[in-house]
Amino acid sequence: MDTMSPSSEEFPWHLGVHDAHCHPLERPNTFKELTTMKTRTVTVMATRLEDQPILQKICEEQGPNNSELTHDTKIVAGFGWHPWFSHLLYDDTANPLPEDKDVVDDENKRVDHFTAVLVPPPDKPFALALEHPTPLSWAMAQLREHLKASPLAMVGEVGLDKAFRLPEPWEEGQAVAQQERDPERTPGGRCRRKLSAQRVSMDHQKAVLKAQLKVAAEMNRAVSVHGVQVHGVLFELFRELWKGHELKKESSKNKRKKNNQASQGESSNQTDITSASSKVLATPKPFPPRICLHSYSGALDSLKQYYGPTVPVDVYVSFAWLNNFRGSDSASARAEEVIRWVPASRLLVESDLHKISAESDELLECMTRKICELRQWTLEEGVKQLGRNWWTFVTGSDSGWEVKETEKPK
């Protein structure tokens, strides 16, 4: 891995580093590294039908640790369907299918569904070779159940993606053979299959995203959002949701004041009166209280809209070394510009990696060092600030947060 310019300053793992978005559900056997990783907490994203029950089980194994955030918490869960799997949700909003079915088996329904949601429409053999879709109503009922069982959990990974194309469906027997070759991998992933010409229509992706945001709003949970080549569309979708709930001038001034306070690293344990998300809401609002734009790849100007004075949502932006700094120079330059601009209290770091390993630790270290360099923070300042941001993103307030040092690794 090409790391950043070497710095002699020792990395302060002991102050607590939190991965705001990662995918070890692709390799669930790597959860055994939870006890040896240098990272203090992983925020684990689900993406599709196959990985939600694995995450559910892992949450159950955490026991009571899973209901209140403490410095001993190892995992915060994100339940949801990624846009890359959105075509596998069958929109039965208008005519709900029976609630006990997790897949739609009927051939005609399957062909009609994939013809409607894929662009260009696939031929029949392609449609029938795809996994059987899951009724959206069933998936959302499951999502509610998962969130109920895990009070700390958020909704993620959800979002929109204009660039993505479907992999070619498995030929007869191939999926099973793949599973036998690599039994530790969660089924349903791409596994280096060739890409087809098919994309998921933006309308369908939006319907799937809105359904999930509705659940997040209902249950007052944060969301971790994926957006590729859709920065304007995504903002419009959110803006539609919070229409009529915009902040008035006075409260937006307070919100700004709070952002600045946080950026000076002051810890305030007093009741947070200004955060858009910290109040327990009597009537749920139609939008989630906190959003994280994960591996944000857009331009600074698109991002600025999220920080307008009337936006009633706390928006966080997280960066991954792999996605933001390993591509083109222009992508890195864009990310650098955004990192310098984002309110200090809204920055997060993530690995976005498919496993928990020494590599995920290293990626977080690289990303944190980069952010500290760009913000001219010492590593200690930066790690503390990012830790507090992550805590506030997960819980909606910094109450209970304080720097807790663990023993320095030898």
Ligand SMILES: [Zn+2]
């Ligand atoms: Zn991701």
